[in-house]
Amino acid sequence: MTINDVINALQKAGINPPSEVNSKEVIKLFHEQNGESYTVSTAKMMKFLSALGFSYGNLLDCDRTGLNKALENTLKIDDEPEKSKLRKALDGISDIFVGKSKSGIPFQVTIPDSFEAAQILYSKLCENDCIEIISQDEGVFNPSPDNIVYHTDATDGSKGVDITQADDIWLQFTGKVNPGFYMMVSAENNVLSKDIAILGNFLTDHHGTYYLEATSENIRLDFQSTNYAYYLVFANETLTRFYAVRMDLLSKALPTDCHWLCIDFGTSNTTVGTWKEDQTHEIVAFDDVTSADKKPNCLMPTIAYVLNAGSSGTVKLLFGFEAKKRLIETDYQPKGSIFYNIKQWISADSNYTVSCNDEFNHNIELKVHDIISMFLKYVVEQAEIKLKRHFVKFHFSAPIKLKDRLYAITSKTFNEAEYTVANVQDSLDEGIAIMYERISELREEFRKNPQKNRGDVMIIDCGGGTTDVARCRYAFTSSDVGVKTQIRVCSVNGQYFGGNELTYRIFQLLKIKLSDYYKSGVLSDKIQITSIDDLISTATDDYLNAVDQYITQIIERKDTPFTYYEQLDKASQEAEWVLPTDYANKAIVNGAAMIAQAKRNFNYLWNWAERIKIEFFSGESRATFSFSTDIQTDKALYFYADPSAEHVVPKMNLQKQDSVPDVAINIKELTALLSPQIYYILSIMLLKADGSELIFDDKSMQNTRMLLAGQSCKISLFRDLMKEYIPGRRTRSGKNVKRTAAEMKLSCVKGCIQYLMEKEMLNGETQILTDAPSVIYRVAVNTESFDSEKILLDGRSIKQTDKVKTMNRVEIIQRQLAVGEIQYSVYNNVVSTNDAVSAGAIRIEPDITKYTPFDNLTDLITEITKRSVPGIESYQFEHEGKSESVLSRLETDLHGIESDQNGKLLYFILPNNDGCGFILWQIVKRTEDGKRMYYLFEPSMIDYLKDTVVSRFDGKNCIMRA
Known part of the structure; x- marks a missing residue:
């Protein structure tokens, strides 16, 4: 190179040439210091070197000291005078800087922990000319094309949608990149804006590709701008140099999808899916952020972690893989509360709370239904991020006995006018959902062979924390609009095993x-x-x-x-x-x-x-x-x-x-x-709900096929041990005999997708009938003497067939109307024998003004019927050699009890309308002016499931439980 080459290169870099241009004086320009900082910035130095033809790629991993050393060793000016003196002069310069390794950045650099901190860092970098803008011609980077950043289309202000690996926005760079953060800034005529637009981090695949990620709160693009020119600002691995490369961005509003988003809220994992316009299923694959080499996973862990709970208004929870990642980051010693089995709280009272602590020694009481709501909102948000569509219709599947409870939570969670949550009547419970995918296959077989028009399937769904058994009967008939399908399902058993x-x-x-x-x-x-x-x-x-x-x-x-x-x-x-x-x-x-x-x-x-x-x-x-x-x-x-x-x-x-x-x-x-x-779980689940006999001892079940679902059923021991009950061929699930654990877990959400898609496409007609669920418990109350119990409700007496429904006569207890308690005990007819699984007391309220008056007993019975097990008006019991209506006998018995002006308290128990628990009814009967009056107290709904959960995550595994 010549002196003119060097002068031109210096001028291009915005550096004033020395009065005498030779190697010594030029090198001194870059070594000379102003206090603790270099006079010439690294950015200008790289412009100079690049203008001289130095390979940018060979210098990416150097700090400033390394760049100075490289300049010393390679700068050769062909026409400079006194070449023989150069080496000695250079040695002298080297002596000055020996041991003084400097980054070239005149201030301390740390990874910003907020958007505001990143803006401050960016401003300092600009003020000190620390950002090296690299031209595409240098050949050291390759950006992804057609990059789209989505935002919500809201009237009160648009909001950025998280950028994840699924957005496929990436950078390939020949140097080592610090994955901790990046900043995106807009540019006009290649001049960088003063404000950053995005703060994010890289997710690397360890092959030189860095995927851009960012959370919505750190995306502050001007979504109304038509500018697409942006620069990606990032650091080298040691935070000693900063680069800026051109990366074009387009912003688009998240399109609204009117298809149903189906969520299977599981005990261990939650799955989500919908369908595309071509009617293919689309399952959400969530980012497994627990480590860089993890692939996206369609099973999101149903985990909640309390990160910050300074006050009820600022509670910050982590969910799914983010919660699992935090557990690993804390070396399995999290300071915050972590909850593994939040699904069990569906059946809890809406005001039930748990005590939580966060990472900052705060303690707070949180309603468990609020935790579920926050988790489900997070799941929907992640689905929208991954699928890049805004959903307004949600379908939540649940065990048949929990449908009402889950709907109460989800309808409250998504109560804005734009949202629709499938109600109890229009939503599939888990049993039908698992079966429905298979029903679609059987319907196709019926089209080819009309003889295959009906069948009976027993479904065992063994997940992480629960196992459910449901019986499903289906029938196909041809009609003018296609195939008419009728499905009748009944929950047979359900326990907290898995x-x-x-x-x-x-x-x-x-x-x-x-x-x-x-x-x-x-x-x-x-x-x-x-x-x-x-x-x-x-x-x-x-x-x-x-x-x-x-x-x-x-x-x-x-x-x-x-x-x-x-x-x-x-x-x-x-x-x-x-x-x-x-x-x-x-x-x-x-x-x-x-x-x-x-x-x-x-x-x-x-x-x-x-x-x-x-x-x-x-x-x-x-x-x-x-x-x-x-x-x-x-x-x-x-x-x-x-x-x-x-x-x-x-x-x-x-x-x-x-x-x-x-x-x-x-x-x-x-x-x-x-x-x-496993054999114990299967044997318990294959008992009839009243614990009377094994399901397959019933002759009507001899030709019933078995469908195994849930990821735990993937274990080969399940199928091997099932052969103790039924032939192995009857446990096959259809075409997909060999399915992974993930595929078995996805059976539920895929069935929901298939059902809703067919319903929306008007593909035939499907009628789903749900029988009253089996009551698998009995309830006793203490008598007046408190030394004995009286059974008021026994699930073993409640039986339902195609022709008749039977249960025991309703037992009525009489007490004086005075302050006191009604003590009850609940027994599980299937798993337990004589040990109560829960117990409690209900207060007797003697203030008659707190009761609802009825002067007509028939109206009172009608009110009770509304809250009782479906079809209770059809239940019969044997009395004096003939069948009698349970409700009619209840009305007769209530009418026949004598009363006086002081009033008499009458109470009894009936299973509630979702079969998940029971209601204790309190009635005061008294005579007023010669007329009989009935006063109904607010019914006490009790859920036997809530107290039977034995959690493996409560730190009490070795403690003898009551």
Whole structure:
């Protein structure tokens, strides 16, 4: 290069040339300092080097000191004088700067944690000329084309829609990029705006492609502007240089989609989907942000995490994968409350609250229905972000017994005028939804072969925390508009058993093995790891016989608990003294520090138990899972333990155990461990709802096919053990015999999509009839003497066939109208025998002014009928050798009870209209001026399900439960 080349390059970079142009003087321009900063900015230096023909790509990963060094070593001016003196001069300059590594940015740079902080950083970078604008001609970057940023189309102001990997806005860059943040700024004539428009971060695929992501609150584009020229401003890995590259953006309003958005709100995972104009299903794949290499997943974890709860108006919760990510980021020791099974709260009272704490030591009471509402809003928002459409119609599927409860929550959550939530009558419960996808296939078979016009299917849906059984009968007939389909469904059984119980058994075994390892003092010659044979019998006949005997005792109502896992439970309780995981167990865990340590033990161990379950029973099962070889590289692998295993309360703080245990769990152990639990779940679920006999002992069920749904049913043991009841061929689900766990979980949402799409397209006619759900409980009240109970409602007496509905006569209790309580106990007819699963008391209100008066008993009965189990007017009972109407007898009995001026309190119990609980009715009957009057108190609705939930996430696994 010549002196003129150097002068021209300096002028292009906006740098005044020195009075004498030679290598020494030019290099001094870039080394010379003004205080603690360089006189010539890095941006101008790179313009100079680029103008001289230096390769930009070779200099991207240098800091300022490295750039100066590169200039020293490569600048050669061919026509400068006194070349022989140059080397010595350069050496002198090098001596001046040795050890003074500088970034070229005259202020401290940190990753901005807010839009406002990013704006301040950007302003400083501009003021100090720190942003290097790189031309496309340099060949060091490649931006994605046709980039669209969406926004809501609202009259009160548009709002940006989150940018995610699904938007496919990306940058390929040859240098190392800091993924922590980027800023997008608009440009006019290649001059950068003073204000940033977007603050976001990169998601890298580790192959040189950086996907742009940003949350809606950090997208502040001018959506009315037609400008599409923007520059992406980002930093190198060490935050020592900043680059700006051209990236064109278009903004579009999020289009409104009038198709239904279907949400399957699951215990462990939630799925969402809709359909496209070509009638193909579109399932939402959520971003799994737990790590950079995770692919989008259609199963969103149903998890809520309390991040900030400074006040009820500013509560910030994380959900799904974001909550799971936060759990990992906190090293499985979250300071905020984390909730794994929020679905159980559907049946809770609308005012029921839970105590929550956040990461800043705030404590707040939150209504559980509000948490559900926030979660469902988040799910809808994420669906809109992923599908880039605004939805106004929502369909929520739920177990048949919870449809009314879920609709009450969702209709309140989406109560704006623009939204529509499918009501109870027009929405599918989970049983029908799972079946409907198969119904569509069967309808096509009917079109080809009219003889295949009806059938009977039993559905077992085993998810993470619940298992439901429903019976579905279908019939097809031809009509002028296509095929007419009639579906009749009835909920047969439903219990809180599921995949979490399987995870818990693995959790117990891991905990026992780990405690054996740690209490040995980690000395190989002392390690005595408990064998699976010491915990449970591994002989197949043993567990089959044990479960069969237990089921027989339930049918006979003998009070014998299921004790097959008794030794495992005892060993797990003993292991608690070494490796505490029950953070709510005050008998062992005391103090904030130990509670945090026990929580950490639980969260981390549960995570690994879940991973082992999934790995072992995926399509490609493995033989052994070893701590020393499979998870020794996991940075989080440590526990807090007390190797002494002393039964001393209070314990001192636990010791951190970093050693990797040389223990393993194999497929043989897992099969022996889980088979009894699965067979137990199946046996319980296949009991009739009244616990009287196995479903398949009924002759009418002999030709019924079985459909397995829910991700837990993917485990091959389910199908193997089902053969104990029915031939294997009858458990096939149709065309898709080999389905992944995700596909089985998606059965529900796909069925909803198919039903609503066909209904909207007027494809034939579908009639869905829902029978009253089975009542699987009985309720007793204490008598006046409080030393005995009287059964007022027994689900075993409530039976429904095609021809007749029967139940027991309604029992009426009489008491004086005075201050007091009605004490009741609830029993589960299927799982439990003589142990109450919940109990409570209802206050007697003696103030007659708080009651609604009725002078006509028939009107009172009509009011009671509205809130009772559907079709109660058709229920009969046997009385004096003939059938009599239950309601007519209730009216007769109420009429026949004597009363006086003081009044008499009468109360009785009937199942409520959703079958999920029961109502205790209080009536005061008294005589006024010779006339009989009836006063009805506000009915007391009680949900037996709410109190029967045994959560595996409440820190009480080893505590004996009442």
